[in-house]
Amino acid sequence: MVVDKVSDLVSEPLVHSFGDGRASSVDRNLLGGKGSGLAEMSRLGIPVPPGFTITTDVCNSYFANGRTFPSELSTEVSLGLARIEEISGAIFGDPGNPLLLSVRSGARVSMPGMMDTILNLGLNDETAEGLATATKNARFAYDSYRRFVQMYGDVVMGVGKLTETDQDPFEMILNAKKIERNIQQDTEFSVLDLRELVTEFKELIFLRSGQSFPDNVTDQLWGAIGAVFESWDTPRAVSYRSINGYSSSWGTAVNVQAMVFGNFGNDSGTGVLFTRNPSTGENRLFGEYLVNAQGEDVVAGIRTPQPLLAEPDTSLDGNSLEETMPEVFAELASACDLLEKSFHDMQDIEFTMQQGKLWILQARSGKRSGAAMVKICADLVKEGILLENDALRKLDPNQLNEMLHPIFKQPIEQEVIASGLAAAPGAAVGMVVFSPTDVVRLASEDKDVILVRDETSPEDIDGMNLAKGILTARGGMTSHAAVVARGMGLPCVTGCNDLRIDYQKSQFSIESSSGTLVVKEGDVISIDGGTGQVILGSATLTEAVPPIEYDEVMSWVDAGRSLRIRANADTPGDAKKAREFGAEGIGLCRTEHMFFAADRIHSVRKMILAGSDVERISALEELLPHQRDDFTGILRAMSGFPVTIRLLDPPLHEFLPQSSSDISELADALNISVDELTSRVHALEEVNPMLGHRGVRLAVTYPEIYQMQTRAIIEAACDLMSEGVDVEPEIMIPLVGLGSELQQLRTLIYETAEIVLQERACEIEFLVGTMIEVPRACVVAGEISEHADFFSFGTNDLTQTTFGFSRDDVGKFLPDYLAKGILTNDPFVEIDRDGVGGLIIQAVEAGRKRKPDLKMGICGEHGGDPSSIYFCHSIGLNYVSASPYRVPIARLAAAQAAIEFAAS
């Protein structure tokens, strides 16, 4: 991690205070999301405990200077502390009236659970006793002390679980003590038990870390600040950033804030809420709380919480905050309303009640399901909180994904074996796996897996990201698993309490009246994150149904965009699906997939292994009727829209048999020996197939292949014309790097087409264009444009050749590039604007200079990526082409691009 101008930091304030209706800054990049939210809330008059924020610049300085703090920091922290003491009236480290602090991380974007948090900081033997005296609640004081030592030992001093399956050593001591005392719950511990636990915890810390637990409260504070910074650089944080495309150079802020206590007795408590339902978008507070507890208890999902709103006809009747603490509830509801109106979005809020007084600990825009996102967007517009375009800008295009992917066909025929919380929508089928490491391994083998855990933790991020779905035995709607899964768009069922997981035996069991059901690792289950159902076996997937507001929101989207959206589709079925999703044509129809079909692969192989032009042409003649049928189906499905058909692209050896039985069968069919065939197959192998004999190069050596394909396209178009179908074929030549290549092939295509059109006495308008997918094509785009009716940027291959990164091999080093911050994004996911983008801009400018009306689009994977779509809009492309399921995403991203670009 490198900071360019460390010296500049010195002149800025390193610490900003908030509380008591004031705040010295609300800059999100400087204070992080949490710090800036606290500062803004403070300014709004929301009751937030006083505190201060150490800026993200300090984090960068910390790493740039060998993990040391700037010299001015100490003074500024002291001043911040003094202000907290002034507002709260308590004194840090003073046994008479001890101020306790929370220390939390906070980056500019929310990274749930990724950064460590210390609560109750400031306790030692003296202040704990002082707190007990001041509050007349020794159990509370020593419970806080016990929690603090445990948390500090784990997070700051590194005494925790040694391996994933290891038990937490503090929990082991706690459990031993419970057995010793013959009690079930933490709340049953006596003050003496808690003091003993503190001593035992400190001994454990010394034994494991070789260092004493710091009794000096200032040492405690600096240790915690350092630990927050360190947690920015842990493998799990790095991994999360890499998955989400966040830069390591953002850094985290540190928020130091006066503690308030939800565990002060039964008039205290703590809770989390969303101002609207994050699964459905319903405009109704959605949350839960725990009486006499601290916040971590809710998120960790260890105890099952109570509802916020009354649920009259359920077993929870009377347990809600609305019923038990109506005044606090009213104040909370009013704060929620103010926060939504101020931040123009649904809020995710943490709150604590201390002896009946409400404190808002945190508020931020809440993560939500795709369906909720759409409904909330529509509702916020209807409620007058947002204008249409501003509402569209708040949508996350990728989240549309969730409501576009299949759900389970109803009724489900398989056995529903358990039910949990519907934590993240969507349906998934896969093998049961209990360890995130196994998920990573199996996913790399293209296995579909469901990760099943008691609960998840930030260490599990990599595995969660690769699973098809997540099922946990514990935790609520706001547990780690639920929040992360919603962010990833993964189906998730949490709090499925009937599950008994045995990690040692790699199985889970479910007890029921009919006996014990055992599900072993590798067995297939299905989970429905929209209903919470867990199903044994493979349930049938079917279409998802978007929320009722979807069409309205998408109509704003389509009105807002100027980019046309096409789909990449190789079959009539895909074309139909794409059209339903709003595609306005096909941007990439790959013809090679058609070559693999069982009824033609044999002819394809004969064509490839032909000993002469005559044999090759004869094999191509066998393929012609199949190709004509393919194109007829696709052109018909896209009637009225353009269909870009890419002529054969991959190296021919990809079509050849690999197994010895296939080879021997083919040798028989070709009437040559196995040795001869093996040798011919071998002769076609290449050292670097990506850069080999493929694309237009095939047609330079074997023009008859493109002649056959052109004939098939034009014959199909003529047939459809005669039926009155409106066809717009666009013939695309891949991998062109020279004007002369396109010139010769264009001539070939026109000559071939002319023959067919004369045979059929037919007239068809068609275009001939090219993929722009090698750097040379960008550099000489002006020359190429003279022979092209359109350019389609093939950004997959262009990224490979521009970087010199083989997409098949990049896995060996790309993770290191992301981890070390050399790349901030995977360039195969989000277009590399400086490099690949720079070449594309050259090509666009050179092409348009010679042909101002040259049609240009993009058909790589990037065509479905919102950031890349913004780029495409900004450089004036005419269309993007994405996979059918990403068409709505592309439509939204195109609208956002138009809105943002106009605003910029």
Place this chain on the structure above:
Amino acid sequence: MVVDKVSDLVSEPLVHSFGDGRASSVDRNLLGGKGSGLAEMSRLGIPVPPGFTITTDVCNSYFANGRTFPSELSTEVSLGLARIEEISGAIFGDPGNPLLLSVRSGARVSMPGMMDTILNLGLNDETAEGLATATKNARFAYDSYRRFVQMYGDVVMGVGKLTETDQDPFEMILNAKKIERNIQQDTEFSVLDLRELVTEFKELIFLRSGQSFPDNVTDQLWGAIGAVFESWDTPRAVSYRSINGYSSSWGTAVNVQAMVFGNFGNDSGTGVLFTRNPSTGENRLFGEYLVNAQGEDVVAGIRTPQPLLAEPDTSLDGNSLEETMPEVFAELASACDLLEKSFHDMQDIEFTMQQGKLWILQARSGKRSGAAMVKICADLVKEGILLENDALRKLDPNQLNEMLHPIFKQPIEQEVIASGLAAAPGAAVGMVVFSPTDVVRLASEDKDVILVRDETSPEDIDGMNLAKGILTARGGMTSHAAVVARGMGLPCVTGCNDLRIDYQKSQFSIESSSGTLVVKEGDVISIDGGTGQVILGSATLTEAVPPIEYDEVMSWVDAGRSLRIRANADTPGDAKKAREFGAEGIGLCRTEHMFFAADRIHSVRKMILAGSDVERISALEELLPHQRDDFTGILRAMSGFPVTIRLLDPPLHEFLPQSSSDISELADALNISVDELTSRVHALEEVNPMLGHRGVRLAVTYPEIYQMQTRAIIEAACDLMSEGVDVEPEIMIPLVGLGSELQQLRTLIYETAEIVLQERACEIEFLVGTMIEVPRACVVAGEISEHADFFSFGTNDLTQTTFGFSRDDVGKFLPDYLAKGILTNDPFVEIDRDGVGGLIIQAVEAGRKRKPDLKMGICGEHGGDPSSIYFCHSIGLNYVSASPYRVPIARLAAAQAAIEFAAS
């Protein structure tokens, strides 16, 4: 072949006349070299037979319009013919005074023997008889008629050898007739024999081609014109152009000229000469002639010719032209002098004497050996014919090659088994091969071969190009083999009359007093093209000695250039050699070759297969002393000059064992199972290794590799400094595509170097720079330049990635690209100025914008290619780096570039 503006041709004259001291055009591109030379000579008053030239535009039109002639051509040819008739007084097709014509091809560059020629056109039964009457020489008339029918049948009507080893059918008839008549020589045929031969030849033509020989002289002329054009498109012509990088779009002209006759009796003859000795450059006419013969007899080498100049003390005493025809000789010598002074160069001249009258048939700049080229350059300057810079422009840099490659160590220890003519300088050792096809096959297996033939022909071009040397049993210094070999810089011995080649048995034999020596195909021989010696077995090769003028010419070269010339060298020996050749530093020292040495490959493999960082670092520590020794040797050899050391570049799997015995040995050494090792080796394989885990990417994942190499370089530099050696190490990081990559690695290198410098208490100036070899690096060169002290363009990889052409696989399609004119040159040989060059220019501009003094060079294969060097000069690079043997070539090319660039 495509012509852009065929319609424009119509308005230009299609035919230009020359002769009688006048010429209507001398445009070389339009008339070809031969036509333009004839026109210029005519204007100078040199005696050339009258004629006309059909332009190269007509050739292009012919191919662009389906092999048809423009409609205007017929009229223009008739006018040209009328003018020849007017000057010569003879009439085409008139039995009373028949005009005979030669029809020859002529492209803008000389392509010796590649294009077909027809002589004596205009003969039929009537005109032959008329010619006999007019000249009172029936033998001459019917000999000409016989030759014409034979040549026309072969070239125009396609009746010739069916296969390479087939006998010529006309020669078979000739030989049968000789046996029948019991005679040895063609000259012994009677008139009746010749008339019978004409009849038999016409029958052969009808039988083989199904068409009658045309008796109409106008039909003969049009047939010949078409045949010249057709010969432009034969595989052998296409192959020659592809080897020489000539464009198919240049086309050939057709030269139609009045025949003059060297076979008119003993006061007639024909000869060829160079105005200076083409092997040594000596300023003395060098040539030979045949009495009573036509030109083809000399070039074909069937009869052994007589010398031009007197050779008093030899067996040729009294046979020279100087002695036998002193007046003709004096006129010839005077014409040679005029031609040299007019064309400012040594000339290659064809002449004919008809009944004592001299005719110059052709004059052109003569091909010469490298040594002759240098001497002639120096002499022309001394003689005041050329200024230094103009003389340098006439040099062919590639020809310096010849005098820089090894010759045989003297005295030769092996048996000299035969001697022939020293036709092209240089020495070669290789297996005897009798067929050009076998040369191609064996050369592809990296075998060194000597092509041994009775004589060579244009069909053999491909094989000749791939042989190490050429040995022929017949032919003189101007035979096909000699001319072509000199052009290719290949050692060649011709006219080795003692050789008896038996193609059927694949062997040759040599009779001597001691018996018969048989050399079979596959036996190794050595040939010395500088002495004409043929040696049995493998003679020892040693350094060549350039001519005495070499240093003087190279001093002009060095004064004329601004580019610095470095060498690519990986060993102290190469570095020393490069320095001797004039290298001013090393531009590319590859470190991977060092890794393969027997004493370290084992450590390299341990490093690669290390299971942990600790194991890897331990293996690297084993390598450190070896690497330090490598760098010490190279830096010492280049003392006083910069040495650019490229850190490890290739994918690691290249170092791993492939054979099962190697694998099993390594597994033992690593103490793991063969299965485990095989699986680790397999895991390192890549789909596209060119785009895989290599270059800087290795260092991102394994920084310890570059740390070790940096330590080795800095330690070596410190050691040498303490000895007083002047070292200038430049550390180069390969495959950089991102500024952040170079930034991080530069930091690593500086940190590592700093540690070593402190340990050694040493101060060293060193640079850290990068290869620019992926397109992205060019696009973001400005950003990269901020972290670079220099750029070195790696044009091999940059060409691969810019085109998307794998150098290892391009053989599958590049020949088609060249044959179809899609590419005019192999971009791996001559830099692609538009594409790759365009990116380089972007990088140069962006780099210099941020760092005006950024040092820039090139270190790909192109660094030794003259055309590419011109490009490097024109864009302002500081240096090029070439292989040691190409350093003088690069020096000359750099000087030519500077001279041409200044003139342009």
